[in-house]
Amino acid sequence: MGIAVITMKASVIEMFLVLLVTGIHSNKEMAKKVKRPKNTVPQINCDIKAGKIINPEFIVKCPAGCQDPKYHVYGTGVYASYSSVCGAGVHSGVLGNSGGKILVRKVAGQSGYKGTYSNGVRSLSLPRWRESFIVSESKPQKGVTYPSALTYSSSKSPAAKAGETTKAYETTPEPVALMQALTISAAEPTHTSLPKPAPFVISATSSPRPQPVGHRSQETGFVPKEELSTQSLEPVSLGDPNCKVDLSFLIDGSSSIGKRRFRIQKQFLADVAQALDIGPAGPLMGVVQYGDNPATQFNLKTHMNSQDLKTAIEKITQRGGLSNVGRAISFVTKNFFSNANGNRGGAPNVVVAMVDGWPTDKVEESSRLARESGINIFFITIEGAVENEKQHMVEPNFANKAVCRTNGFYAFNVQSWFGLHKTAAPLVKRVCDTERLACSKTCFNSADIGFVIDGSSSVGTGNFRTVLQFVANISREFEISDTDTRIGAVQYTYEQRLEFGFDRYRSKADVLSAIKRVGYWSGGTSTGAAIQYALEQLFQQSKPNKRKLMILITDGRSYDDVRVPAMAAHHRGVITYAVGVAWAAQEELEIMATHPARDHSFFVDEFDHLYQSVPRIIKNICTEFNSQPRN
Missing domain, CATH: 3.40.50.410 (von Willebrand factor, type A domain)
Known part of the structure; x- marks a missing residue:
């Protein structure tokens, strides 16, 4: 009897071991058959800023059209985290205008960001920012796992137009990835917790004082407002120091231009203002509108950044009258470039005269006096006279008589108002090329x-x-x-x-x-x-x-x-x-x-x-x- 029991126990154990081995083998076979999900690349819009994304390193897919000036970029090579991720990709040359994938890596904040014009994008300069990032080709590094969905700093994730979900990870992140996200969040909190204010009693005669912009910390002193939240106001650039010029635009407000073309002219000015990166350490820009008589819309010191300047340009109303460009150039020479109007002395003086067709007065003498005063004159002629119209011109070949040099550098001939926007980028490049502004006063030519x-x-x-x-x-x-x-x-x-x-x-x-x-x-x-x-x-x-x-x-x-x-x-x-x-x-x-x-x-x-x-x-x-x- 005892021997039978022992024999039975041995058989049960043997069956258990067979089942165990068979189950393990089946699980392995099942695991082989189950394919690992392919890692997807999240898509983002052109307006997504790097500072809104918590992930320290990620690959994203950008749409086409991110070179638009409204997607602001700050810096060159290393970009402030307030920059558009995709806009920085285009500026750096890693991303084409048609979009594509890029690798983004967060780095430390910089004490200054240099603005430049590159690949059709004007990046702005910035004194400092708390976080930076760099972009490169989307080649994954060995051993690095890139997220298939991004973690954003706010509870409401900005949904991409392509339908890509932007929730925190769709699957539970691995502990390492989670710890990285928590570390970044702790290092740079979305909203700084302010200390509770001391009890404050309002008397019958007192009124609450306005709170200062920012917060005074006992440990670090004054913390700028932009450090308090990732949803801060847009930083104000000091301007591109590589384009330090004092610029006056003469815009055509004559009756012949019409309301539609006048609006196109204003949009062109706004595009130039955006591309220039206006600021006290860079270019300054004022506008004079001419018709029968010229009038200053605003001078060099009225608006000290591109956004304010664009808003002011939008409010300009058409004056009407004739197209007296010569009178406008004389006005600028005598009145515009003065210390009272913000002229900085050491910065080259530049005038860009825009003309619909041709002037109704002579420009040669007034332009000569302007050049001898050190003013670099550019002319943009839109829809100029055709052969049978030249007999009606007051002064044939007026542009060559006006510009700083007749070498083609200072003159633009635009066939149609609808093609004017194509002139913005080459104009900005030439205006900022201070070494070639030959009419600027120097000790050798004045x-x-x-x-x-x-x-x-x-x-x-x-x-x-x-x-x-x-x-x-x-x-x-x-x-x-x-x-x-x-x-x-x-x-x-x-x-x-x-x-x-x-x-x-x-x-x-x-x-x-x-x-x-x-x-x-x-x-x-x-x-x-x-x-x-x-x-x-x-x-x-x-x-x-x-x-x-x-x-x-x-x-x-x-x-x-x-x-x-x-x-x-x-x-x-x-x-x-x-x-x-x-x-x-x-x-x-x-x-x-x-x-x-x-x-x-x-x-x-x-x-x-x-x-x-x-x-x-x-x-x-x-x-x-x-x-x-x-x-």
């Missing part, structure tokens, strides 16, 4: 320089040629043309002779040839009379907007008084540089030179050493120019 040359007997023929080489060496350093620096020369002994005036030669080559042709005169040394002659016969031709520089070269003491003529030069705004050689009297050089004499008087002991003074004179001319307010 002066009338008059040389007063001693031709007395003590100089001698050989030394006189050395003096002329000195004059040529200085002239060669400047940009010479009718609208840039102009050169004139007077030779003197007892008498004086105008060798050539400011309006005689309009190119550097012609000026240098003219200097070579000056003949040696020989005679006495009446330097005082020579200064007076130069004021009357040479600088009388100088233009109002030009700096007046007199460079006087002498080898001896004057036979007449130099004090009174030197004072007359000073009162007429002529800056005098006195260069003495050999027997020139040092005290006389200091009397003739503009104050301070140490910066405007030079002495060399031999004619052959004159060349050594050229770099010092050029440096002092530029230093003095750069120390003065521009325009």
Whole structure:
């Protein structure tokens, strides 16, 4: 009996073991047959900001059209988390305009974000932000699990248009992923818990004081408002420092343009304002509308960011009247670029004139004065005159007579108002290319320089040629043309002779040839009379907007008084540089030179050493120019 029981127990155990092994094997077979769900890539809209997504690293699919300026991007390479994820992808070049997948990785906040224009997207600059991110091609890293749905910082997840659910994970996340999400949430809370206020009793006569913007923490001091919530107001950019220009738009408000085209013109201005990244450290923009007469809509300091500027542009109403562009350019030259209107001096001045068809007045003279004042003029001509209409134009070829240079850089010809929006990006690129803004005033292209040359007997023929080489060496350093620096020369002994005036030669080559042709005169040394002659016969031709520089070269003491003529030069705004050689009297050089004499008087002991003074004179001319307010 005992043996039978033992045998039965052994059979039961054996059956149990067989069933156990068979079950394990079946489970393995079942597990092989069940396919693991394929990991899906969540889709997001163009307006989703990186700061709204808690996940530290993720792959997303972006739709087409995210290069639109309304999807704001801040930074270059490393982007502030307030930026559009997809907009940053387009700006970085990782994502095309047609959309696609990108890999996003969160990184630490930066102390500053640099704005640039790239791939059709204008990114804005920003002083600082609490969190950043970078984008790259959507190549998953080995061993990294990317979420198939995103975790958002608010309870209401922004649903994507493509129908992608955006709840927190559809399946229970793995503990590691959950801990990562909790860690991020703890590090950057969605809503900072403010300490409970102390009891506050309102008396019958008191009223509640407005709460300050932000919160004062006992541990860290003042916490900016944007740190309190991920749903903060949009950060205000300081402007793109790589495009620091003072810009005036002349918009056509004439009756002929019509209401529809006037609205298209305003939309174009808004697009440019958005692309420019307006701000005190970058470009500033004002608008003048012209018709019969011009009027300032707002000046450079009225609106200090792109959003405010766009709102102001929308409120502009059409004035009507004729299309007097020349009068508008004169108005801007005289009134717009002033310190009172926000002109910053060191920033290049730019005017963009928009014209429907052609002007009803002349632009050549007013534009010339504008260029000589250092203003870079761009012209956008929309639906210009066809061949049989040109007979009706007041001034044929008006654009070439107006723009800063006739090299094609400053002129845009748009065939139709409906194609105007295509001009916004190339215009912004050119306006911001400050190195090519050739009409901006510099120490090399803003002066009338008059040389007063001693031709007395003590100089001698050989030394006189050395003096002329000195004059040529200085002239060669400047940009010479009718609208840039102009050169004139007077030779003197007892008498004086105008060798050539400011309006005689309009190119550097012609000026240098003219200097070579000056003949040696020989005679006495009446330097005082020579200064007076130069004021009357040479600088009388100088233009109002030009700096007046007199460079006087002498080898001896004057036979007449130099004090009174030197004072007359000073009162007429002529800056005098006195260069003495050999027997020139040092005290006389200091009397003739503009104050301070140490910066405007030079002495060399031999004619052959004159060349050594050229770099010092050029440096002092530029230093003095750069120390003065521009325009």
